[in-house]
Amino acid sequence: MPKTPFDVALLGNLTPEQFLADYWQKKPLLIRQAWTHFPELIDFARLSEFAQRDDVESRLIEFQHGRWKLENGPFSQHRLNRLPETDWTILVQNVNHLVPHIADFLYQFNFLPYTRLDDVMISYAPPGGTVGPHYDSYDVFLLQVGGQKRWQISSDDASGFIEDAPIRVLKDFNPEQEWILEHGDMLYLPPKYAHYGVALTPGMTYSVGFRAPKTQEVATKFLEFLQDEICLEGMYSDPDAKATASPARIDEAFVSQISKMLQQVKWNDDIVRQFIGRYFSEPKPHVFFDQTEAPLEFDDFAQALATHGIVLNLKSQMLYSDQQLYINGEEVEFEDASAEDIAALQLLANERTLAAGEYSDELVDLLYSYHEYGYLQPITR
Numbered sequence: 520m521p522k523t524p525f526d527v528a529l530l531g532n533l534t535p536e537q538f539l540a541d542y543w544q545k546k547p548l549l550i551r552q553a554w555t556h557f558p559e560l561i562d563f564a565r566l567s568e569f570a571q572r573d574d575v576e577s578r579l580i581e582f583q584h585g586r587w588k589l590e591n592g593p594f595s596q597h598r599l600n601r602l603p604e605t606d607w608t609i610l611v612q613n614v615n616h617l618v619p620h621i622a623d624f625l626y627q628f629n630f631l632p633y634t635r636l637d638d639v640m641i642s643y644a645p646p647g648g649t650v651g652p653h654y655d656s657y658d659v660f661l662l663q664v665g666g667q668k669r670w671q672i673s674s675d676d677a678s679g680f681i682e683d684a685p686i687r688v689l690k691d692f693n694p695e696q697e698w699i700l701e702h703g704d705m706l707y708l709p710p711k712y713a714h715y716g717v718a719l720t721p722g723m724t725y726s727v728g729f730r731a732p733k734t735q736e737v738a739t740k741f742l743e744f745l746q747d748e749i750c751l752e753g754m755y756s757d758p759d760a761k762a763t764a765s766p767a768r769i770d771e772a773f774v775s776q777i778s779k780m781l782q783q784v785k786w787n788d789d790i791v792r793q794f795i796g797r798y799f800s801e802p803k804p805h806v807f808f809d810q811t812e813a814p815l816e817f818d819d820f821a822q823a824l825a826t827h828g829i830v831l832n833l834k835s836q837m838l839y840s841d842q843q844l845y846i847n848g849e850e851v852e853f854e855d856a857s858a859e860d861i862a863a864l865q866l867l868a869n870e871r872t873l874a875a876g877e878y879s880d881e882l883v884d885l886l887y888s889y890h891e892y893g894y895l896q897p898i899t900r
Contacts, residue, residue: 525627525630526554526556526627528550528552528553528554529550529553529554529627529705530548530550530553531548531550531551531553535630539630542707542709543658543709544658544709544710545709546709547672547696547706547707547708547709547712548706548707549698549704549705549706549707550704550705550706550707551703551704552703552704553662553703553704553705554624554627554662554703554705555702555703556624557620557624557664558620559620560664560665560723561614561618561621561641561664561723562643562665562723563609563643563721566609566611566641566643566723567594567596567599567609569611569614569617570592570593570594570599570609570611571592571593571594571595571596571599572592572593573593574805574806574807575592575593575611575612575613575617575805576592576611576612576613576805577591577592577593577594577609577610577611577612578590578591578592578609578610579591579592579594579602579607579608579609579610580607580608580609580610580650580686581606581607581608582606582607582647582649582651583603583606587651587681587684587685587686587688588685589685589686592611604645604646605645605646605647605648606645606647606648606649607644607645607648608642608643608644608648608649608650608718609642609643609644610640610641610642610650611640611641611642612638612640613638613639613640613803613806614638614639614640614641614725615638615639615833616638616806616833616834617833618833619833621639621641621725622639622833624639624662624725624727625638625639625727626871628660628727631729633799633836633837633838633868634730634795634799634838635729635730635731636729636730637657637727637728637729637730638727638728639725639726639727639728640725640726640728641664641723641724641725641726642723642724642726643721643722643723644668644718644721644722644723644724645718645721646718646719646720646721647717647718648717648718649715649716649717649718650686650688650716651684651686651688651689651715652671652688652689652692652713652714652715653680653686653687653688653689653713653714653715654676654689654710654711654712654713654714655708655710655711655728656710656711656731657710657728657729657730657731658707658708658709658710658728658729658731659707659708659726659727659728659729660705660706660707660708660726660727661700661705661706661707661708661714661716661724661725661726662703662704662705662724662725662726662727663700663701663702663703663704663705663722663723663724664702664703664722664723664724664725665702665721665722665723666701666702666718666719666720666721666722666723667699667700667701667718667719667720667722668699668700668716668717668718668719668722668724669697669698669699669700669716669717669719670697670698670699670700670706670714670715670716671692671694671696671697671714671715671716672694672695672696672697672706672708672712672713672714672715673692673693673694673695673696673712673713673714674695674712674713675693675695675713676689676711676712676713678690678691678692689713692713692715694715699719702722710731730799737798740794740798741791741794741798744794744797744798745784745786745790748790748793749784751780751783751784752783753780753783755776755777755780757772757773757776789842792840792842792843793843793850795838796838796839796840796843796844796845796850797845797848797849797850798848799836799838800836800837800838800845800846800847800848800849801836801847801848802834802836802847802848806834808832808834808835808847808892808893808894809893810891810892810893814890814891815890815897817887820883820886820887820890820897821883821887823897823898824873824875824876824878824883824886824897825875825876825877825878826875827875827897827898827899827900828872828873828874828875828876828897828898829867829872829873829886829890829895829896829897829898830871830872830873830895830896830897830898831867831871831872831894831895832893832894832895832896834847835847835871835894835895837864837867837868837871838868839864839865839868844861844864844865844868846889846894847894851864851885853881853885855881856881856882857879857881859879860878860879860881860882863878863882864882867895872898873886875898
């Protein structure tokens, strides 16, 4: 998937720097005709195929008789055939893992780090289809693809959510602005900006979301990471122990010594950087890599790399720091790598493709092992 040049229409002819300075996490932006470069539309028929797969996250939301209903996929074709003509929405996550041109669209937003860029969710709705007034805790771009949808937005998100609804729907929603989006129009919303979209005609919304993990989540995952990385010396001892008449009481001397033992748990920026590399490149729980059933022979792979180059699997994520590279939650084990090899791997991480060329035997060996894992493949012409 060679990198495509940034299209300034995507941000309403603003440069990424202008957009980040004036709008990002500050205020909404409506962009007419932001993106129309799709070789095909992921219509309901195509989306239905994805929603029937057990390796794809999908949801169906209906609003019938004044009540919200949520179903999680995978769905049978029989279930999808029974959908009414109005008032439902089907949503499929991570379509960028499934369709190359959707991944091309997602990586137009790579003016932000991959640690923040999440996925493209595609939803399809007939007239009346909606997921209700709500807000997201992260930034989102909402691209209308086919059809028309009315969007209302509000900076007021204080009403809280309906308690017994299976999805997060605001109790009260007082719109401050309203637009009708048509094919190619896009709306950017900062975190916690309330919005309410209702399909006027059958169409899709391509939602670009960003990772914004909660502090509790990051702390929990970091502590899990630490338990495999730290090795603390010593063990509890109490040579000066005194007899006690209250054996069930937790005495202060014991508390003090356990506290000192725990104070050995320390970290620095290098450890945090290593955690970030692993955690933020780790695939989501439903994402799996199948080892290539028929990988190229090594010599054929080397020839393909030299002739056409390679590209990362749509599901793969590569990150790097000055000290280390990471791919799909793993540290890249590459001892005594040359500066040229490291530069090539960093280029692959940034561009998600590596151009044809002659590379060191050590680098070709490493890339071939990732080809066998299914992490990357040669570019085909």
